[in-house]
Amino acid sequence: MWIKSYQFTYQRLVRPLIFGLMDAQTAHERILSFLARADQRDWVQHAAQALYRRMAPIEPMQVGGVSLDxxxxxxxxxxxxxxFATEDEAIQTVERGENIIPGWxxxxxxxxAVEFGSFTRYPRLGNAGQVIWRDTATHSTQNRVGLKNPGARAVAQFLAKHPPKKPFGINLAVSPQVTVPDQEEAELVESLQLFLDTGVLPDWFTLNLSCPNTEDDPRGHQTEEKARRLCRTLLEHLDAIPLWVKISPCLSAEQYAKLIGAFAAEGVRAVIATNTLPQPTPNDAQVTGGVGGGxxxxxxxxxxRHLMAARREQGYLVDVIGCGGVLDAPSYQDFRDLGVQVVQYWSALVYQGLWAYAVILRK
Ligand SMILES: Cc1cc2nc3c(=O)[nH]c(=O)nc-3n(C[C@H](O)[C@H](O)[C@H](O)COP(=O)(O)O)c2cc1C
Structure with a gap:
């Protein structure tokens, strides 16, 4: 009843109003500034928690070594x-007590459950200009945010002061300009260590092997060799916290089989399939942005399907987490039909609102 009323109100009133009044990027910025204010209000948190218990059928379950509701x-x-442009600026902002992670x-x-990040070792301002679009006809989003983030040191300091509610994950990425293997490993280990040393212990870390909106070719970079090397390096520094890896769409069946084989061999607990699909952006066909949603x-x-086939054939113990166009119950069911239990979502927030999970789980 609650969910039906919510779905009706969001789809018939709120969504047309937001879409009519502002573009995708403005809407995203507004929601983030609303969340930054909401983070400071205890009554909002109490109300959110009360609604959470009503909106979600709690059925405790496990994926990739993590317990979920x-x-x-x-x-x-x-x-x-x-x-941020520099680490100093990001850290000074944390020291001034400002909220650098709206929605934390x-x-x-x-x-x-929320996956925070992606975070790189050093802060990034991301790409300038319009970087988020929506394609309403297909319920899709597109972005070329370009890994904008405060950098691992400032994030670790911030989250040490403001521990998020569990379960949560932290997604780590290598800076796009870093391509030398030793440097890639050094960046990831430094980022990881900054979290661990400040006592920020998430329920899982995700290695983001796929960064499609930074003008890199995501496919060329997700080799078996690189996956093994980076996972091994991270796992040497992780005792009890599970490691997940996020990969791209549109790799070959053989490549998916090799990657999940590498993850199984190294002790990765879950693979997230997938990140966004690189396609030309609406206002400049020469520039690509990552498509999510429909x-x-x-x-x-x-x-x-390829990952699950290799998992079945080889008996790998790596869990596969679906991600891509989970917008409602049928699109969630598409992943379940492949044997996947748990999915991640982003674009559903745009098309179904903040309580998208309740709409997706609605029978
Ligand atoms: C604006 C925006 C920013 C994103 N930034 C990241 C990121 O920093 N790291 C990451 O791993 N995925 C990022 N993603 C990808 C999502 O996590 C997700 O993989 C993708 O949107 C597909 O899910 P969906 O179809 O439910 O949107 C971003 C997506 C959007 C729309």
């Missing part, structure tokens, strides 16, 4: 913080 996780890229408190109270769904299902 239900099988949906908010994907990386929503709760990831502001961009409110989103876990609203949606449950237009990603088939490619994400294909990736999942």
């Amino acid at each position: 239900f099988p949906l996780i908010l994907a990386a890229g929503f709760v990831k913080g502001q961009g 408190r409110t989103m876990p109270n609203i949606v449950g 237009r990603l769904h088939t490619a994400a299902l294909d990736a999942t």
Whole structure:
């Protein structure tokens, strides 16, 4: 009843109003500034928690070594913080007591499990200009945010002062300009260590092997050799916290089989399939941006199918977490039909609102 009323109100009133009044990027910025204010209000947190218990059928379950209340996780890229030009500036902002990660408190109270990040070792301002679009006809989003984030040191300091509600994950990425193997490993280990040393112990870390909106070719970079090397390096520094890896859509069946084989051999607990699909952006066909939502769904299902086939054939113990165009119950069911239990979502927030998980889980 609650969920039906929510769905009706969001789809018939709130969504047309937001879409009519502002573009995707403005809407995203407004929601983040609302969340930054909400993070400071105890009454908002109490209200969010009370609604959480009503909106979600709590069915405790496990994926990738993590316990969840239900099988949906908010994907990386929503709760990831502001961009900064320098580490000093980011740290001074934390020291002044400002909120550099809008939603750090409110989103876990609203949606449950959240993957924070992606975070790189050093802060990034991300790409300038318009970087987020929506394609309403296909219920898709597109972005070229460009890994905007405060950098691992400032994030670790901030989260040490403001521990998020569990379960939460931290998604780590190598800076796009870093391509030398030793440097890639050094960046990841430094980032990881900054979290561990400040006592920020998430329920899982995710290695983001796929950064499609930074003008890199995501496919060329997700080799078996690189996956093994980076996972091994991270796992040497992780005792009890599970490691997950996030990969791209549109790799070959053989490549998915090799990657999941590498993850199984190294002790990775889950693979997230997938990140966004690189396509030309609406206002400049020469520039690519990552597509999520409806237009990603088939490619994400294909990736999942290949991973699940290799997992079954080889008896790998790596869990596969679906991600891509989970917008409602049928699109969630598409992943379940492949044997996947848990999915992540991002674009559903745009098309179904903050309580998208309740709509997706609605029978
Ligand atoms: C604006 C935006 C920013 C994103 N940033 C990140 C990121 O920093 N790291 C990451 O791993 N994925 C990022 N993603 C990808 C999502 O986590 C997710 O993989 C993708 O949107 C597919 O899910 P969906 O179809 O439910 O949107 C971002 C997505 C959007 C729309």
